[in-house]
Amino acid sequence: MAAPSPTDNKNHKFLGRLSLPERRFVADALRAETVGGVLLLVAAVAALIWANTPGISNSYLTVRDFHFGPAALGLDLSVQHWAADGLLAVFFFVAGIELKRELVAGDLRDPKAAALPVIAAVCGMAAPALVYVLVNQTAGGSLAGWAVPTATDIAFALAVLAVIGTSLPSALRAFLLTLAVVDDLFAIIIIAVFFTETIDFLALGGAVVGLVIFWFLLHKGVRGWYVYVPLALVIWGLMYNSGVHATIAGVAMGLMLRCSRKEGEEHSPGEHIEHLVRPVSAGLAVPLFALFSAGVSLSDEAITQVFTRPETLGVVLGLVVGKTIGIFGGTWLAARFTRASLNEDLAWPDVFAVASLAGIGFTVSLLIGELAFAGDAVLTDEVKAAVLIGSLIAAVIACALLKLRDRKYRALTEAEERDDDLDGIPDIYEEHTPEFHLRMAKIYEEKAAEHRRRAEAAAGSSTDSTRPA
Template identity: 80%
Template structure:
């Protein structure tokens, strides 16, 4: 009788096997999982900061660690905001580079709608915040807080609710969010940089030049780039420019086009993003949320969110400003230029996504910390306003997306129905009344598009269905 096989010990929280590690990494690359982790971290922070053990939260958050001689004796909260978020912005930089060289932003005509929508979606919330604080006598320092969109949260909501929505809606939101990230980075670099250390800034510039040169020479190996990236980040932090800019700069330097003649299947940018995204979605962003979203919340505090001009401006900027700005900018661009909305989308879809962009969680929290750095109480109130505004925007957009998703699901079911089992969907059979209705809808849509193009181009000759 053969001896029984030895029982394999399984360590709790031990190192995962390769298949398990691959599964976890692939899961973290999906918007749904990343958004759920971000939400879980925010909820954990709120619970931790509003229970009898809140003193331990403050102790951990304010604990300092790091080499003081290098100017990096930072609190855990600052390490999360300045250090870990650099990983998030590194991935954002790669996404932006890919959109610029191989995505919608490469073609100016295709980029017009999402670019104008993103700009309008930042300008209108800033205007809403400013108007609220002009009338209420509040501080203008937080004008940039409601201008940002949290791409992870927004895409996660869209992935969960919009299972039957057109793919072009996700592409529109992704391009919109990438442009939004770019301008949020510019806002941080321009408006939240006060005292510059030119020696450290020059050192960071030299480090970035070396990083770029190594990439162009085709040098490979994480042991080369990771230490260099840490040096660049440290110099950027000490220069006075927000350290996350270093992550964006390095992400933009990566090549995001494939060399078919060399047999490349994926560009270096795609490969590195594939490796780094789980670190960003599974560690960097959730830890930032954990140590930034922990604000004391009570009935009185929530009431103040809607009475104090700074916090009310943030909430209205996210909920109203984002929806009006993005939808209005998209409609005006499609109305008065040659840019057009995708044939797969309708204007109610655009409004639902515009409302979804009001989820400004991660970057809005970061800008809130920078805008009111000298006032801890107001910083916490603004953070509460960001959480409240993002929650309202998520609920409203969720309802709208659910309605639109139900409509598209019904259309899909109608188009796939084959009651006579002849292998041809009933809607495409000539004797089915639904066929004629569907064809009439298609013709009407084409005619409306031609009329719109005729108006933009100054009118079409009589009898002409539109431009060739």
């Protein structure tokens, strides 16, 4: 009987060990997200300082509202709109690739494996929306912002983990990443369905034709950025003028890329393009969006409004309470009814901590806030402040919960990464193979022999030092 491959993963437990290729992909993806999240955090803090410092706060508004672009093409936009409609299209392009990869090569390709994170993500979006609606229905507020607290910002969440130095085992990180991918999918649907008021069918038809050409060129194997980048810009411009949010164009193009590997390929075209574009998205597009969207007033009056106005209170409670209850409750119920057993190395409080961490909503929440209250600049800024404060509260709660188990997480992470035989494959993936046991026995024999040599050398030097001259 052949020995199992190091990439085999027979463990179907909830939050069980990932297969080796999946673990490596998650590690690479989250490494980039963490770096981007730190830049996002820096950009958000810079925006708040810039917008709230007397003497320079007016310059923030001047730069944010400065218009440029070809008016004849309907693209004479403010800097803020270029960031929200243009740069975030790059972010959603990467999200589209991530979603496609999860569907064809990741955990979402297996319905049984996908069930728990998908149910958790759906409940994690429905519960915050319900909390928002209940608060505003009771207090007589506007229901327009129901979608604001439904989004999770994976980059910001990972940045918080990086700042406080909390490690998470790969299974928990993968669960958080899958939540974010499904979250992004439903956010895209919400933006497309609920925030499209009027449609220019001629422009939309042109965008669809452009997408068909984009797919046809990909299908024929045509290569060259000089072909795809101009075409992508045309598709984006037509989508923007159609009335459908321009970020939908980015998602559509991302979903068209092939993310399955053919024989002899080290990386699929989707993985290759994602590797090239992700740094642009995480390092430039999203931080610039944060810089020109997070600069809201945080005066005492504005903060008071966050906790007294139903729209803003609904956002805060949706992120802090709704997200946590929705994700944890949905996961627990799904596991109970599917009889899925939790990984014995983890506990349900770990799931609760990750659920509270998912309450950090930033990029997409800010975008939806702008769309939901586009006609009311004051309320838009107050909702943005609510997103920031709600995300901060969720981050503090999550960090406190995760810190309680940090020693356990570090031990699990070290066990996952241990590679005593230095073959590039963590030992935990080889521990059941005869070859692994032979290699480890040889390593231990070599270490024992080295220890004996050192002991004999030490004994010899001790005898020489006591011998009379």
